Amino acid sequence: xxxxxxxxxxxxxxxxxxxxxxxxxxxxxxxxxxxxxxxxxxxxxxxxxxxxxxxxxxxxxxxxxxxxxxxxxxxxxxxxxxxxxxxxxxxxxxxxxxxxxxxxxxxxxxxxxxxxxxxxxxxxxxxxxxxxxxxxxxxxxxxxxxxxxxxxxxxxxxxxxxxxxxxxxxxxxxxxxxxxxxxxxxxxxxxxxxxxxxxxxxxxxxxxxxxxxxxxxxxxxxxxxxxxxxxxxxxxxxxxxxxxxxxxxxxxxxxxxxxxxxxxxxxxxxxxxxxxxxxxxxxxxxxxxxxxxxxxxxxxxxxxxxxxxxxxxxxxxxxxxxxxxxxxxxxxxxxxxxxxxxxxxxxxxx
Amino acid sequence: xxxxxxxxxxxxxxxxxxxxxxxxxxxxxxxxxxxxxxxxxxxxxxxxxxxxxxxxxxxxxxxxxxxxxxxxxxxxxxxxxxxxxxxxxxxxxxxxxxxxxxxxxxxxxxxxxxxxxxxxxxxxxxxxxxxxxxxxxxxxxxxxxxxxxxxxxxxxxxxxxxxxxxxxxxxxxxxxxxxxxxxxxxxxxxxxxxxxxxxxxxxxxxxxxxxxxxxxxxxxxxxxxxxxxxxxxxxxxxxxxxxxxxxxxxxxxxxxxxxxxxxxxxxxxxxxxxxxxxxxxxxxxxxxxxxxxxxxxxxxxxxxxxxxxxxxxxxxxxxxxxxxxxxxxxxxxxxxxxxxxxxxxxxxxx
Numbered sequence: 001x002x003x004x005x006x007x008x009x010x011x012x013x014x015x016x017x018x019x020x021x022x023x024x025x026x027x028x029x030x031x032x033x034x035x036x037x038x039x040x041x042x043x044x045x046x047x048x049x050x051x052x053x054x055x056x057x058x059x060x061x062x063x064x065x066x067x068x069x070x071x072x073x074x075x076x077x078x079x080x081x082x083x084x085x086x087x088x089x090x091x092x093x094x095x096x097x098x099x100x101x102x103x104x105x106x107x108x109x110x111x112x113x114x115x116x117x118x119x120x121x122x123x124x125x126x127x128x129x130x131x132x133x134x135x136x137x138x139x140x141x142x143x144x145x146x147x148x149x150x151x152x153x154x155x156x157x158x159x160x161x162x163x164x165x166x167x168x169x170x171x172x173x174x175x176x177x178x179x180x181x182x183x184x185x186x187x188x189x190x191x192x193x194x195x196x197x198x199x200x201x202x203x204x205x206x207x208x209x210x211x212x213x214x215x216x217x218x219x220x221x222x223x224x225x226x227x228x229x230x231x232x233x234x235x236x237x238x239x240x241x242x243x244x245x246x247x248x249x250x251x252x253x254x255x256x257x258x259x260x261x262x263x264x265x266x267x268x269x270x271x272x273x274x275x276x277x278x279x280x281x282x283x284x285x286x287x288x289x290x291x292x293x294x295x296x297x298x299x300x301x302x303x304x305x306x307x308x309x310x311x312x313x314x315x316x317x318x319x320x321x322x323x324x325x326x327x328x329x330x331x332x333x334x335x336x337x338x339x340x341x342x343x344x345x346x347x348x349x350x
Numbered sequence: 351x352x353x354x355x356x357x358x359x360x361x362x363x364x365x366x367x368x369x370x371x372x373x374x375x376x377x378x379x380x381x382x383x384x385x386x387x388x389x390x391x392x393x394x395x396x397x398x399x400x401x402x403x404x405x406x407x408x409x410x411x412x413x414x415x416x417x418x419x420x421x422x423x424x425x426x427x428x429x430x431x432x433x434x435x436x437x438x439x440x441x442x443x444x445x446x447x448x449x450x451x452x453x454x455x456x457x458x459x460x461x462x463x464x465x466x467x468x469x470x471x472x473x474x475x476x477x478x479x480x481x482x483x484x485x486x487x488x489x490x491x492x493x494x495x496x497x498x499x500x501x502x503x504x505x506x507x508x509x510x511x512x513x514x515x516x517x518x519x520x521x522x523x524x525x526x527x528x529x530x531x532x533x534x535x536x537x538x539x540x541x542x543x544x545x546x547x548x549x550x551x552x553x554x555x556x557x558x559x560x561x562x563x564x565x566x567x568x569x570x571x572x573x574x575x576x577x578x579x580x581x582x583x584x585x586x587x588x589x590x591x592x593x594x595x596x597x598x599x600x601x602x603x604x605x606x607x608x609x610x611x612x613x614x615x616x617x618x619x620x621x622x623x624x625x626x627x628x629x630x631x632x633x634x635x636x637x638x639x640x641x642x643x644x645x646x647x648x649x650x651x652x653x654x655x656x657x658x659x660x661x662x663x664x665x666x667x668x669x670x671x672x673x674x675x676x677x678x679x680x681x682x683x684x685x686x687x688x689x690x691x692x693x694x695x696x697x698x699x700x
Contacts, residue, residue, distance in 0.1 A: 053520055053523075054520065055520045055523045055524045055527070057523055057526075057527060058520065058523055105489075106489075109485050109486070109489060112481075112482075112485060113481075113482040113485055113486065131462075131463075131481075132462075132463040132526055133523065133526060135459050135462060135463055135485060136459070136463065136519055136522045136523045136526065137519070137523060139455075139456075139459060139492070139515075139518075139519040139522070140516060140519035140520060140523065142489070142492065142515075142519075143512055143515035143516035143518075143519055144516055146496055146508070146512035146515065147509070147512045147513060147516060149512075150505055150508045150509045150512055153505065155500055155503065155505060155508075158496070158500045158505075158508065159497070159500045162493055162496035162497045162499075162500055163497060165489075165492075165493035165496065166490060166493035166494055166497060168489075168493075169486055169487070169489040169490035169493055170403055170404065170405045170408065170490060172486045172489070173403075173405045173407055173408055173483065173486045173487065173490065174405045176407075176482055176483060176486065177405070177407060
């Protein structure tokens with residue numbers, strides 16, 4: 001304990017990481033998980049502890065989603081960034097748990113808004129318990145997140161995460177307004193994903209630096225890292241909806257297409273469309289009139305427009321920018337893991 | 351400015367209050383409004399300022415509800431309690447705005463959960479813009495509330511309001527689970543309304559003392575005041591659903607009955623029911639099988655069971671307890687107004 005207090009630099013990275021599953025030894029995600037295994041266990045314990053409520057439906061519904069195979073990517077960013085910045089306290093576990101609760105709350109509300117029936121290969125909470133419960137348990141988790149942040153004790157950190165929460169909601173509303181509109185500009189689309197997805201990645205990383213007492217430049221660099229990583233992550237997600245193997249995706253290929261979602265690949269194809277192919281996109285996306293063969297035709301149009309390769313290139317560029325934002329930090333195992341995570345997120349697309 | 355700093359006691363109460371509408375000179379609500387008119391104007395300005403967003407639907411939808419004739423009762427509690435405690439700063443305006451935003455967010459989500467079509471005599475936001483927008487704009491206002499609290503600068507106050515937000519969500523979920531169940535105990539019902547309604551009244555009043563730097567005993571006394579007032583307020587609301595004149599209610603008599611809502615008057619009647627009348631309540635509330643004459647029969651059963659007078663008596667007792675909680679504070683215009691507000695809330699029922 002004393003040694004830990006004397007040195008602001010964590011030494012967890014010198015310990016052997018938790019054994020990786022067979023065949024996953026080279027998985028950068030598992031390497032990061034191993035590096036922060038102790039903190040991640042603490043986050044998982046705190047998640048379980050803090051979703052308890054005298055109202056039994058709350059932990060029941062929350063556990064379905066939280067225990068349902070999430071990667072814990074966002075809280076891992078908080079933990080790894082705090083560790084990279086030499087944080088030696090305990091508040092990062094509370095903040096990482098708060099970040100996961102905010103994420104979970106938005107997923108619960110998203111699934112109601114999108115009327116989704118599957119997430120991570122399992123029935124959604126709104127399908128199992130109804131929209132009403134999903135809305136209210138989302139509100140509960142959101143409130144719990146703020147309780148945890150208050151306990152973490154930093155008003156500055158609370159400011160960053162409450163700003164992120166407002167931006168996420170703005171992004172979701174903006175997305176709702178661009179729904180099924182193929183005249184959405186690529187800039188607006190990037191604004192949507194920066195807000196609805198990347199803002200939480202940015203805040204999750206930034207508060208890791210803040211809790212470690214780093215200056216604004218360091219905190220902003222990690223915010224930039226998270227923002228770029230989040231954009232890359234979402235673009236790859238959009239791509240995988242068309243190109244992934246279904247077993248990897250945990251949902252069905254073409255879900256976004258069938259729901260008429262306007263994502264970057266579609267906008268790239270629309271931008272290069274002829275009158276004839278524009279009429280196709282208008283029918284399948286705007287009017288939602290689809291026949292069973294339309295996904296095949298869409299895939300064909302997307303490929304011909306280089307929509308997949310251009311989306312991938314954009315995601316890669318964001319990934320490189322994310323890595324560049326880490327340059328100001330000294331090399332250590334956590335920084336290497338944060339770099340690996342970028343490659344992992346982008347390489348999911350191959 | 352200097353004079354204001356020297357004296358911790360506000361002198362607004364010495365100024366002439368804003369002119370009351372003709373015929374309302376004796377309305378305690380208007381007296382309180384006059385007393386804190388300056389602060390209330392500041393809250394209304396801040397509400398308008400902080401619901402602005404680059405996403406135009408957000409202020410549009412929020413304005414519909416916020417400008418739609420709400421009494422601003424909860425933010426008035428924060429303002430009046432802060433003033434009674436001699437607060438001379440500006441943060442109470444931010445906190446009062448945050449309280450109104452939390453309230454508005456819960457109304458937006460409530461109306462989706464209840465599938466309501468009317469509130470305060472106007473179409474609900476979910477009817478006009480859809481459930482999706484109401485959910486997401488609710489999330490936005492909730493986040494904005496936390497941003498305002500961060501600006502107000504007190505972690506302790508943030509703790510109280512984030513706890514209240516979690517309790518409100520728990521109360522809403524509990525209410526969902528007791529929906530249409532006539533075997534709900536009166537204790538459980540009181541637990542529901544304490545959480546879903548009174549917790550925000552309690553927090554709104556309590557933070558008024560906290561921001562003024564009062565000790566925990568004073569803050570707890572105001573929390574108790576708000577809790578008792580909130581319970582009385584909700585019980586009278588439940589009563590008015592059966593007994594009000596429609597022009598006063600802004601909604602239709604018997605809405606709760608038609609929606610199968612289990613409120614204290616119903617539970618009192620159920621507790622005194624015979625096999626035959628219990629079958630009636632089971633049919634109309636639990637099974638939702640109602641004919642046009644059933645409201646008349648329900649009113650008759652409620653009157654025979656003294657359900658109205660017993661509910662009123664309970665509300666009055668809570669109101670008296672609210673007033674008693676103010677005894678520790680020295681007599682001033684604000685304390686008198688806070689007492690008047692209790693009477694106003696209870697006397698709505700006559």
